[in-house]
Amino acid sequence: MGQTADDEVTENPFAPYMEALRQQVEDQDPVLLIGVVVALAVVVITCVFLKYFLTGKTVRSAVLLVGLCESGKTLLFIRLLSGRFKKTQTSITDSSAPYKAKNDRGSTWTLIDLPGHDSLRSQYLEKFKSAARAIIFVVDSAIFQKEVRDVAEFLYMLLTDAVISRNAPTLLVACNKQDIAMAKSAKLIQQQLEKELNTLRVTRSAALSAQDGSVGGSVYLGKKGKDFEFGQLPMRVEFLECSARGGKGEEEAADIDGLEKSLAKL
Template sequence: MSFLFILILLIIIIIIVGIIWWKFIHKGKKLKTIMILGLCEAGKTVLYYQLKDGIFVETQSSMKENETRTIKLKKKNKDEKESEKNKEVHLLDWPGHARLRGKLDQFYPILDAIIFVLDSSDTQLETITSTAEFIYQIFTDPKMNMSPIPFLFACNKSDLYTSYSPSKLKQIIQVEFNRIKDSKTDKIIQNQKSFNFDKAKFFNQWVSISAKDGKIDSVYDFLEKQLNL
């Protein structure tokens, strides 16, 4: 038996053992599932591509979701030098069209976190009402309440001079949320005299971002702290 034959045989055995070992350590491994939600034109898909590829991509409203199983987490050290690492995560970018919201509840049981993107420069009554109704729908869903998950309210387009701060947006939406609550009969929320995001069943954090400019450090921080990525 020649030396070359033995060498080739050993290489094949090493490759096979490596594949078996890789499958063994990944067997049953559940990826963290994160969903990006929000109204149309809020910047959801721009944020999605920043997390997926670390780049700005011009996008337009779509009726189809985007998804990936790898995201790029960027972090600055004490010297302000940026490092980047790939993380295995199931990231879903859901379309903002109201007609598709009825399909969301099928995903709630598998979600580990929700990133809700808001356009911080748009505080028209119609937008605020639609946003509050969307959040109300999620917060009062029985499936969502079975196992509460963390929420990140990402107030996008902070680069615009007309943008509102996260605290101001939270206050405005909270007022509209309570108006909607008072017109409903949902037992899940009705037991609260006045809804307050700070006392909500779901952990929620409100931050300022500019997805277009890649200024999403607060999103990275949320993912690292809340999901241990």
């Protein structure tokens, strides 16, 4: 048996309204319709751009190499870019170059070597910190025990920076110069730094606001009421052993496979 008009209405109750809407559209001036569509498109695009800019989202594509003077940052910078050995000297300005990660995505980051001198590091960090996707903090494993306080103070400055804490770039602590017999292991360096950072936090806590845990652009390190551990930080942290020099001779290949694998995950 054939369907009646009442049956069709029951099956699709919106049919009359859709038909009326179609008729109205057909009766409208095509130029007017195009104008309406364009206006709607402009509104949508404007909303998208406003959302993008108002949320302050930026593309962070820099990998910063930081650390104390003579930690091996510049040689590590050269090794990552070219694989070659080159004699270096203390940097007084930044150096940058594109670095292609060893992954299937073909990711390319801007590798930036920042000066390690205590009179320069703050101003260069201020210049580049907002663009940091990752920070490679280079430690001289061979003389770490002598420099542990200085290393911890520099790291404390980094980790309590409000911009770095908010953006949470990956932190790769590169325990360099593992080719030297007296070099400390990555595990020991991590443990010693956690103790030293915990002490620094206690001695500097008086400068922090009691209300929100921040003052002067700084944030509280770790979790209140607990001894500091790197696992408490908002960013991914890895301690890696490496050797930019690589071996006994200058022609030896660098031992930086672990660092390169971590950079490939960014």
